[in-house]
Amino acid sequence: MDPLKDVSLDEEFLKVLELKGISRRKFLKFCGAAAALLGMSKLHIPEIASAIEKMSxxxxxxxxxxxxxxxxxxxxxxxxxxxxxxxxxxxxxxxxxxxxxxxxxxxxxxxxxxxxxxxxxxxxxxxxxxxxxxxxxxxxxxxxxxxxxxxxxxxxxxxxxxxxxxxxxxxxxxxxxxxxxxxxxxxxxxxxxxxxxxxxxxxxxxxxxxxxxxxxxxxxxxxxxxxxxxxxxxYGQTIHDNCTRRAHFDEGRFVEVLADENMAKGYCLYKVGCRGPHTFGNCPTVLWNNRQSWCVDVAPCIGCFEPKFWDRFRDFYEPLPDVKLPGVRASADKIGIGLAAVTAAGIGAHAVGSAVKGRLKKTESHVIKEEEEEKKE
Ligand code: SF4
Ligand code: SF4
CATH class of the missing domain: 3.40.50.700 (NADH:ubiquinone oxidoreductase-like, 20kDa subunit)
Incomplete structure (x- = not known):
């Protein structure tokens, strides 16, 4: 069932949208994105559209x-x-x-x-x-x-x-x-x-x-x-939980020096300072720049979703302490206290490797699908 197909919108409201350069499809896409971010299923799109329309x-x-x-x-x-x-x-x-x-x-x-x-x-x-x-x-x-x-x-x-x-x-x-x-x-x-x-x-x-x-x-x-x-x-899951590079972390494939040849291959950025295991946020799923990309595509996460990250995460290019790696144990010692517990909670509570394997592929196909839809409009 296509929840967008049966949504009826008032003609006057459609005219207002049109004046703003927003097509019916774009508006419904907005409602779909809002539903997803609010944790609702696509079946709630008509409800959201109607609620917005009726906000007199x-x-x-x-x-x-x-x-x-x-x-x-x-x-x-x-x-x-x-x-x-x-x-x-x-x-x-x-x-x-x-x-x-x-x-x-x-x-x-x-x-x-x-x-x-x-x-x-x-x-x-x-x-x-x-x-x-x-x-x-x-x-x-x-x-x-x-x-x-x-x-x-x-x-x-x-x-x-x-x-x-x-x-x-x-x-x-x-x-x-x-x-x-x-x-x-x-x-x-x-x-x-x-x-x-x-x-x-x-x-x-x-x-x-x-x-x-x-x-x-x-x-x-x-x-x-x-x-x-x-x-x-x-902010219920860590960056690490849903990271596009996560499959490489699980397989022990790391970028050793920023911008080395493994960076473009999508290897994990943990060893060059990624704060993703300690950081709670939805960056890998919502993305940035109109859902085109996010930081970890090109650089390690600096943990900017964590309280006082500028003090807690200083020494940005040092690996985090106490992150259990496949066969390796990190030993950076200059990071703020209290992080180990957060990391343990973050990784432990969010099932390492569960939904993230193949995430890169999913993200790519998401973008391609969006582009195809845009072309059809
Ligand atoms: S350490 Fe960073 S780059 Fe590596 S999988 Fe976790 S969040 Fe992604
Ligand atoms: S640096 Fe900030 S915006 Fe970028 S992935 Fe990390 S938490 Fe998200």
Missing amino acids: KRPPLIWLDFMECLGCTESFVNATYPEVDKIILEILSLDYHETIMAAAGEQAHENLWKAVEEGNYLCVVEGGIATGIPSAMTVGGMTSMEIMEKVGSKAIAVVAVGMCATHGGTQGAEPNPTGAVGVEEFLRGRGIKTPVINLVGCPANPENIISTVLHYLLLGKLPELDAHSRPKIF
């Missing part, structure tokens, strides 16, 4: 920028597959976003405080809060601490996007001169109990951002979170 009152969203490089916004607005940015901007009322809103100066600030006064909004935060030197981060004369406290205390939930908003970012690396902290740490320190969802990553994957917002809009609740307040649905 667009829920307000406030997007705050603090200490960061704007990489997460870049990642979000550059996502063209499957037209996530256009669709999300159609279904959400983006009342305030310092980078992409039309308003500026005082008018922009009026919009912000009006939205806060009306309440019932989702708050997305990109960037860390400067708590050590508050004046290091100000917007419109207010510090990041003042803005975050005011906006965060009245939000339905705060979605912290990227490593800066979740854990302070690289400006929070030791010795952390500005006292940069993530949103959750900041709000809890002030006794503010607003739910916080941490979408880690440097940057956060745009599809994880969209899917989190959609989860709330479609199901009326926030996704289930792990101990780091990350949605389990995106």
Whole structure:
């Protein structure tokens, strides 16, 4: 059964999509991708399509920028597959976003405080809060601490996007001169109990951002979170579990020096510093760059989905300690403490080698299939 075939969409809605350059097929592909990311089967595509279509009152969203490089916004607005940015901007009322809103100066600030006064909004935060030197981060004369406290205390939930908003970012690396902290740490320190969802990553994957917002809009609740307040649905498995190079790891075939001839053959990057065994995330399955590629195609994973990876994973080209290799045992000794337990949990809990053998082949065929579908349109 083709779940896309029987989905009927209102003519008016189709016209709106058309004006935005989104075909019916692309919209349904978006719904399919959202279903997959939310852990639903394809049979839920009509339900998702209909829910999006019927969203007459667009829920307000406030997007705050603090200490960061704007990489997460870049990642979000550059996502063209499957037209996530256009669709999300159609279904959400983006009342305030310092980078992409039309308003500026005082008018922009009026919009912000009006939205806060009306309440019932989702708050997305990109960037860390400067708590050590508050004046290091100000917007419109207010510090990041003042803005975050005011906006965060009245939000339905705060979605912290990227490593800066979740854990302070690289400006929070030791010795952390500005006292940069993530949103959750900041709000809890002030006794503010607003739910916080941490979408880690440097940057956060745009599809994880969209899917989190959609989860709330479609199901009326926030996704289930792990101990780091990350949605389990995106961060439940390690990079290593689903890696395209995993079959080579299991067979003991390693790249010994970066860019050697075995790199192109797809050999495992563990010995040149890959942090995949310690890192929880869906990069190998959701991919990046419009689902075309991901880091491990060309370089070792640096573990950017793990809290404070800049300090914990320093010495990026040294192999991780205590990863059991086929017939070998690694002995790097300069990596942060506590990683061994995480690795053991990561590998032990996620059935080494289960679904990943042949993954490279699956990914290639996925891309080829997508291209064929695009050509048919
Ligand atoms: S160590 Fe890295 S490259 Fe090797 S299989 Fe694991 S995640 Fe992939
Ligand atoms: S593969 Fe590793 S380095 Fe690349 S985005 Fe994912 S977690 Fe970050």
